[in-house]
Each structure stands twice: as structure tokens, then as C-alpha cells.
Amino acid sequence: MTAFTDLMAFQRDTEALSQIAGRLGWDQETVMPDGAAEQRGEEMAAIEGVLHSRRTDPRVGDWLEKAEAPDAAGARSLALIRRAYGRNAAVPARLASEIARVTSVAQGIWAEARAKNDVAHFLPTLDKVVELMREKGQALAAAGFGGGNAYDALVDDYEPEATAExxxxxxxxxxxxxxxxxxxxxxxxxxxxxxxxxxxxxxxxxxxxxxxxxxxxxxxxxxxxxxxxxxxxxxxxxxxxxxxxxxxxxxxxxxxxxxxxxxxxxxxxxxxxxxxxxxxxxxxxxxxxxxxxxxxxxxxxxxxxxxxxxxxxxxxxxxxxxxxxxxxxxxxxxxxxxxxxxxxxxxxxxxxxxxxxxxxxxxxxxxxxxxxxxxxxxxxxxxxxxxxxxxxxxxxxxxxxxxxxxxxxxxxxxxxxxxxxxxxxxxxxxxxxxxxxxxxxxxxxxxxxxxxxxxxxxxxxxxxxxxxxxxxxxxxxxxxxxxxxxxxxxxxxx
Missing domain, CATH: 1.10.1370.30 (Neurolysin; domain 3)
Structure with a gap:
């Protein structure tokens, strides 16, 4: 029970930080000044780095090995944490932070391209995003997620156990x-x-x-x-x-x-x-x-x-x-x-x-x-x-x-x-x-x-x-x- 209690206390702070990251995203899409886009990209990368570090913290693995769930809700929580821990550990910290930084900036570039009907303005950024997501999918697939299929590993992030097939x-x-x-x-x-x-x-x-x-x-x-x-x-x-x-x-x-x-x-x-x-x-x-x-x-x-x-x-x-x-x-x-x-x-x-x-x-x-x-x-x-x-x-x-x-x-x-x-x-x-x-x-x-x-x-x-x-x-x-x-x-x- 001590391992379970310690794990859930740690998870509580991780979930709270994730909410803060989400609030930064909301701010960016609603009221953030246009000139802050580059800075926001760095901010998002920084907080993603902190979150990735927490989500892959070795103590989480130790707690998961020792934790005993007190009830069905606790057992389901452990299963979800174990799944998330495996997925996050499969993605290098460098890649997680780079995805956060690039996609944060990419939103503004996409919005500009959309307003101007200028695909060429967006393509270099989109090419980088796709390159990063391919790398993420391959890293997850190598760890066994998505049945070893890179695209299925990405789908699994949004709909667990679903497959492209x-x-x-x-x-x-x-x-x-x-x-x-x-x-x-x-x-x-x-x-x-x-x-x-x-x-x-x-x-x-x-x-x-x-x-x-x-x-x-x-x-x-x-x-x-x-x-x-x-x-x-x-x-x-x-x-x-x-x-x-x-x-x-x-x-x-x-x-x-x-x-x-x-x-x-x-x-x-x-x-x-x-x-x-x-x-x-x-x-x-x-x-x-x-x-x-x-x-x-x-x-x-x-x-x-x-x-x-x-x-x-x-x-x-x-x-x-x-x-x-x-x-x-x-x-x-x-x-x-x-x-x-x-x-x-x-x-x-x-x-x-x-x-x-x-x-x-x-x-x-x-x-x-x-x-x-x-x-x-x-x-x-x-x-x-x-x-x-x-x-x-x-x-x-x-x-x-x-x-x-x-x-x-x-x-x-x-x-x-x-x-x-x-x-x-x-x-x-x-x-x-x-x-x-x-x-x-x-x-x-x-x-x-x-x-x-x-x-x-x-x-x-x-x-x-x-x-x-x-x-x-x-x-x-x-x-x-x-x-x-x-x-x-x-x-x-x-």
C-alpha cells in the first residue's frame, strides 16, 4: 500500500502539471499575442521535458512492481500508469521535447498558411512534424506498441487497442x-x-x-x-x-x-x-x-x-x-x-x-x-x-x-x-x-x-x-x- 500511495501522490502532481500544459495550449489558441509564438514553443518544450522526466522516472517503475491496488479503481489506475510508463519510456526525452517545441510553433505557421492559402509556407514545417511523428511511431513500435506497427502505435495513443486494419x-x-x-x-x-x-x-x-x-x-x-x-x-x-x-x-x-x-x-x-x-x-x-x-x-x-x-x-x-x-x-x-x-x-x-x-x-x-x-x-x-x-x-x-x-x-x-x-x-x-x-x-x-x-x-x-x-x-x-x-x-x- 505504501508503494501504491507514493505512486498515486507522484501521479497527482504529474496530472496537475499536464493540466498546466493544456492551459498553455488553450491560451495559445485563444488570447496569446502572435508575437509570442516562438517563446511559447520554448515554454511548451520545457514543460514537456519536465513531464517526460516524471513520466519516465525510474521510481514509477519501482512503485509499479511493488504496488498493490486496494480496489478496482486502483487496479485500473495501475494498468493505465503502467501502459503510459511503457509508452513514455519508449520515446527519448529529446524527441518528446522537440515534438512539443515544433508543434507549438507549427500551429501559428499553419494558421498563417491557411489565412494566405499558401501551402508552400506550411510544407517545410509539416515535413518536420511528420518526420518527428514517424520517429515517435517507430520508437513505440520497437517497444511493442501497436503490434510493432508505427501507425498503429500512434492510433493506440488516442484509441487504445484499435488498429488501422x-x-x-x-x-x-x-x-x-x-x-x-x-x-x-x-x-x-x-x-x-x-x-x-x-x-x-x-x-x-x-x-x-x-x-x-x-x-x-x-x-x-x-x-x-x-x-x-x-x-x-x-x-x-x-x-x-x-x-x-x-x-x-x-x-x-x-x-x-x-x-x-x-x-x-x-x-x-x-x-x-x-x-x-x-x-x-x-x-x-x-x-x-x-x-x-x-x-x-x-x-x-x-x-x-x-x-x-x-x-x-x-x-x-x-x-x-x-x-x-x-x-x-x-x-x-x-x-x-x-x-x-x-x-x-x-x-x-x-x-x-x-x-x-x-x-x-x-x-x-x-x-x-x-x-x-x-x-x-x-x-x-x-x-x-x-x-x-x-x-x-x-x-x-x-x-x-x-x-x-x-x-x-x-x-x-x-x-x-x-x-x-x-x-x-x-x-x-x-x-x-x-x-x-x-x-x-x-x-x-x-x-x-x-x-x-x-x-x-x-x-x-x-x-x-x-x-x-x-x-x-x-x-x-x-x-x-x-x-x-x-x-x-x-x-x-x-
């Missing part, structure tokens, strides 16, 4: 039904009307706050800020959200906000006894995405909730051109071959992820070089979406992920959609009158169910186990595909 098989099962649904929807005779008009930033942000409140976001432990690419940051009692505003497209702001509320509510919903322990954060990015996607789509884009939002839009913006709640529901769920993943409708979204997943596998399988990435992206986009990319900001420069080294992260978005489909089926079975609350702009019954079934456990159970315990059946893509087909065939009269 398994994800590819899931995508192969999903793609035919998604493509068939897309073709049927795009060929429909009576598509919904788009939303048109000017929607002032201040009013959008005011309504975005109302949307966050509607789903039970705790403003005493959170805040809303603007960012180039919306994200959620933090855990425990400090989980912040960001959004972005396009004054011609308020749905961009509203649904980005709801999406990030899903992430933040997960972190805020974790049992307080897990704070500053390995259990005190979401168990995987797939489970995390299940929360953000079910909030954004199955709940936020439902007929009941959009009926309430239609009234709120009238109250805030006046006449916005969509007269009835039914037509507004169709407009919110309008399907089109757009360029931007974060703005993609539910039918197209997973196709965006599949494309990025295949490009990543090619980059890490020595079948694609960074210099050829833009051409590969544009060729694949025409093939998958039937339109040509008009500018880099709508193509390979649209996502922040690669600039910060998040290779292996993208497939968890679709895995999260699959998990969300399962959770939604179980949620509706348990709360058959959920639409009554959603129609009043009250998403709290759904949040309470998700907190009880998923969120409060944090890292206590493995990802697939969390979903199976919540739903009563093993995760499968079938509920998601059935939901999509039922919803969009009805909307488009197919």
Missing part, C-alpha cells in the same frame, strides 16, 4: 451504405432551402451561450472563447470550450459550440474522486467523440430541438427566411458536398474522415511524401465528393490536427460517430419521451443519462467496455447507419 474494415462496411445514401439524397427532387442572411457575431455568441446552457454546461467551471479551429480544453473543474463565427452561417458557430459542449460536459461529468488520477479524463478519443457527436447531431439536429432553435433564431435575428419549424429542420440537416469537414452534414462527415485516414496511412507507410500531399488530397477529394478543391484553406490546410502532430487521431471521429449511434439507440429506449424536453430547449435529461452511463466513469473502463455497459450490446456501426438512413430518407422524401 480493424478501422479500415469498419470503414469498408460503412462506405457502401453511406455512398448509396448520399447518391439518393443528392438526387432528390426537393432539397431543403439554405439559410441566407447576415447574422451578427455578438448575437451569434449570445445564442451560442444559450445552446451550451441548454445542454447543462456548467459556466462556473467553464467559459466560451473564439478560436480558428474550435476545440475543448481541460478537465476536472476547468473544461473550456471555443467556437468560431461566420456571419453568413450561424450554424457553424452553433453546432461547433454544441459539439465542444459534448467534450467539456464529459470531462466535467467525471466523478470527482478521480480528479488528478489516470481515471480523471475521458478514456479515449473515440468515446470523447461519441459525446460531442451525439450532442451535436442526434440531439442538436433532431426535429424536436431544431423546432426550439427555430423560435430562438426568430427572437434573436428576426425573420431569417425559413418560415416553419419543419422546413428549418430540413435546412439544418441539408446535405451537400461541401469542402469543410467540421461543417459537413452527417451523411458526408465520415467520408471526410475515411479520406484523411487513408492519406495518413500512406504517409506512414512510405507510400506518400509530404510534398505530394496536396495533390493526393485534391485527387482523392474529387473522387470521393465529386467537386474540385477551390483553395487550400478548403483542402489540406483546413484542419489543425497535422500541424500539432495528431496523426492517428482522425479515425476516432468516425469511431465516435459509431459509438454515438449505439448510445442514441439506448438513450431513446430508456427515455422514450426525450423529445418533449428537447422541444423546450432542454437537453439536460440526455446529459443526465450520458453522465450516469458514460461520463462519470472517466477512464475506469476500456473504451468498448464503456459503450457496451451503457448500451447493453457490443459496439457496431449498424445503429449509426440505420439512424442516418431513416433520418435522411424521411427528410428528402425517399
Amino acid at each position: 480493424g478501422l479500415a474494415a469498419m470503414f469498408d462496411r460503412m462506405r457502401p451504405r453511406l455512398v448509396a445514401l448520399r447518391e439518393a439524397v443528392l438526387g432528390a427532387a426537393n432539397p431543403p432551402a439554405p439559410l441566407r442572411g447576415h447574422f451578427a457575431e455578438a448575437r451569434q455568441l449570445g445564442l451560442a451561450r444559450d445552446l451550451a446552457t441548454a445542454f447543462g454546461y456548467d459556466w462556473n467551471r467553464g467559459r466560451l472563447d473564439l478560436a480558428v479551429h474550435p476545440f475543448s480544453s481541460g478537465s476536472g473543474n476547468d473544461a473550456r470550450i471555443t467556437t468560431r463565427v461566420v456571419e453568413s452561417d450561424p450554424f457553424n458557430c452553433f453546432y461547433s459550440t454544441i459539439h465542444e459542449v459534448g467534450h467539456a460536459t464529459y470531462e466535467l461529468g467525471i466523478d470527482q474522486s478521480h480528479l488528478f488520477t489516470p481515471l480523471g479524463q475521458g478514456v479515449s478519443m473515440g468515446v470523447h467523440e461519441s459525446q460531442s457527436r451525439i450532442y451535436e447531431n442526434q440531439l442538436g439536429r433532431s426535429r424536436a430541438f431544431t423546432g426550439w432553435l427555430h423560435g430562438q433564431m426568430h427572437a434573436v435575428f428576426g425573420d431569417h427566411g425559413i418560415a416553419s419549424p419543419d422546413e428549418f429542420y430540413r435546412t439544418v440537416n441539408r446535405v451537400g458536398s461541401g469542402f469543410i469537414r467540421t461543417e459537413a452534414d452527417e451523411v458526408h462527415y465520415n467520408l471526410h474522415i475515411m479520406m484523411r485516414f487513408d492519406l495518413e496511412r500512406a504517409l506512414f507507410g512510405d507510400r506518400l511524401e509530404v510534398a505530394d500531399l496536396e495533390e493526393a488530397w485534391n485527387v482523392r477529394f474529387v473522387k470521393d465528393f465529386g467537386v474540385s478543391v477551390d483553395k487550400p484553406a478548403h483542402g489540406m490546410l483546413q484542419d489543425v490536427h497535422w500541424s500539432v502532430g495528431l496523426f492517428g487521431y482522425f479515425p476516432t471521429y468516425s469511431l465516435g460517430n459509431v459509438y454515438a449511434g449505439c448510445l442514441h439507440q439506448a438513450l431513446r429506449a430508456d427515455i422514450p419521451d426525450l423529445d418533449d424536453a428537447l422541444a423546450k430547449g432542454d437537453g439536460r435529461p440526455a446529459t443526465e443519462w450520458l453522465r450516469a452511463k458514460v461520463q462519470r466513469f472517466g477512464g475506469l473502463y476500456k473504451p468498448a467496455e464503456v459503450i457496451e455497459r451503457a448500451c447493453g450490446f457490443a459496439p457496431s456501426e449498424a445503429p449509426l447507419l440505420d439512424y442516418l438512413e431513416g433520418k435522411f430518407r424521411a427528410i428528402y422524401g425517399l
Whole structure:
């Protein structure tokens, strides 16, 4: 017990320092002055060096050998620390610090390149990031992670025990039904009307706050800020959200906000006894995405909730051109071959992820070089979406992920959609009158169910186990595909 107590006390400080590093990242993406980018890179490298030293401290190995868990939560904590210790020990301290330094600076370079639609400005930096992440993947693979496969070793960082082969098989099962649904929807005779008009930033942000409140976001432990690419940051009692505003497209702001509320509510919903322990954060990015996607789509884009939002839009913006709640529901769920993943409708979204997943596998399988990435992206986009990319900001420069080294992260978005489909089926079975609350702009019954079934456990159970315990059946893509087909065939009269 002494070894266990000493280990958990040491881990508590490591977790606290990790939260500080996360806060530096939040600051960089929201309020940090542009001129501080180089300095912030050095700061991030320094704190990553401290964290890496703690995570590979020989005392951790000694404590792990001697520690005896007092209960199931303690046993799970030991398993997670042991896994993290092995992964961190496999990555040299020099490499960990260099990745932190380069990716911190790379974020600013990516943002500049995106604003200027200048891929050439970003390529040298991206080439360095990919080189470093290849080295990390190889180091982890050499230590036995990812079954010895470098890309799988990176995927394993975000979705433990997932493999590229398994994800590819899931995508192969999903793609035919998604493509068939897309073709049927795009060929429909009576598509919904788009939303048109000017929607002032201040009013959008005011309504975005109302949307966050509607789903039970705790403003005493959170805040809303603007960012180039919306994200959620933090855990425990400090989980912040960001959004972005396009004054011609308020749905961009509203649904980005709801999406990030899903992430933040997960972190805020974790049992307080897990704070500053390995259990005190979401168990995987797939489970995390299940929360953000079910909030954004199955709940936020439902007929009941959009009926309430239609009234709120009238109250805030006046006449916005969509007269009835039914037509507004169709407009919110309008399907089109757009360029931007974060703005993609539910039918197209997973196709965006599949494309990025295949490009990543090619980059890490020595079948694609960074210099050829833009051409590969544009060729694949025409093939998958039937339109040509008009500018880099709508193509390979649209996502922040690669600039910060998040290779292996993208497939968890679709895995999260699959998990969300399962959770939604179980949620509706348990709360058959959920639409009554959603129609009043009250998403709290759904949040309470998700907190009880998923969120409060944090890292206590493995990802697939969390979903199976919540739903009563093993995760499968079938509920998601059935939901999509039922919803969009009805909307488009197919």
C-alpha cells in the first residue's frame, strides 16, 4: 500500500502539471499575442521535458512492481500508469521535447498558411512534424506498441487497442451504405432551402451561450472563447470550450459550440474522486467523440430541438427566411458536398474522415511524401465528393490536427460517430419521451443519462467496455447507419 500511495501522490502532481500544459495550449489558441509564438514553443518544450522526466522516472517503475491496488479503481489506475510508463519510456526525452517545441510553433505557421492559402509556407514545417511523428511511431513500435506497427502505435495513443486494419474494415462496411445514401439524397427532387442572411457575431455568441446552457454546461467551471479551429480544453473543474463565427452561417458557430459542449460536459461529468488520477479524463478519443457527436447531431439536429432553435433564431435575428419549424429542420440537416469537414452534414462527415485516414496511412507507410500531399488530397477529394478543391484553406490546410502532430487521431471521429449511434439507440429506449424536453430547449435529461452511463466513469473502463455497459450490446456501426438512413430518407422524401 505504501508503494501504491507514493505512486498515486507522484501521479497527482504529474496530472496537475499536464493540466498546466493544456492551459498553455488553450491560451495559445485563444488570447496569446502572435508575437509570442516562438517563446511559447520554448515554454511548451520545457514543460514537456519536465513531464517526460516524471513520466519516465525510474521510481514509477519501482512503485509499479511493488504496488498493490486496494480496489478496482486502483487496479485500473495501475494498468493505465503502467501502459503510459511503457509508452513514455519508449520515446527519448529529446524527441518528446522537440515534438512539443515544433508543434507549438507549427500551429501559428499553419494558421498563417491557411489565412494566405499558401501551402508552400506550411510544407517545410509539416515535413518536420511528420518526420518527428514517424520517429515517435517507430520508437513505440520497437517497444511493442501497436503490434510493432508505427501507425498503429500512434492510433493506440488516442484509441487504445484499435488498429488501422480493424478501422479500415469498419470503414469498408460503412462506405457502401453511406455512398448509396448520399447518391439518393443528392438526387432528390426537393432539397431543403439554405439559410441566407447576415447574422451578427455578438448575437451569434449570445445564442451560442444559450445552446451550451441548454445542454447543462456548467459556466462556473467553464467559459466560451473564439478560436480558428474550435476545440475543448481541460478537465476536472476547468473544461473550456471555443467556437468560431461566420456571419453568413450561424450554424457553424452553433453546432461547433454544441459539439465542444459534448467534450467539456464529459470531462466535467467525471466523478470527482478521480480528479488528478489516470481515471480523471475521458478514456479515449473515440468515446470523447461519441459525446460531442451525439450532442451535436442526434440531439442538436433532431426535429424536436431544431423546432426550439427555430423560435430562438426568430427572437434573436428576426425573420431569417425559413418560415416553419419543419422546413428549418430540413435546412439544418441539408446535405451537400461541401469542402469543410467540421461543417459537413452527417451523411458526408465520415467520408471526410475515411479520406484523411487513408492519406495518413500512406504517409506512414512510405507510400506518400509530404510534398505530394496536396495533390493526393485534391485527387482523392474529387473522387470521393465529386467537386474540385477551390483553395487550400478548403483542402489540406483546413484542419489543425497535422500541424500539432495528431496523426492517428482522425479515425476516432468516425469511431465516435459509431459509438454515438449505439448510445442514441439506448438513450431513446430508456427515455422514450426525450423529445418533449428537447422541444423546450432542454437537453439536460440526455446529459443526465450520458453522465450516469458514460461520463462519470472517466477512464475506469476500456473504451468498448464503456459503450457496451451503457448500451447493453457490443459496439457496431449498424445503429449509426440505420439512424442516418431513416433520418435522411424521411427528410428528402425517399
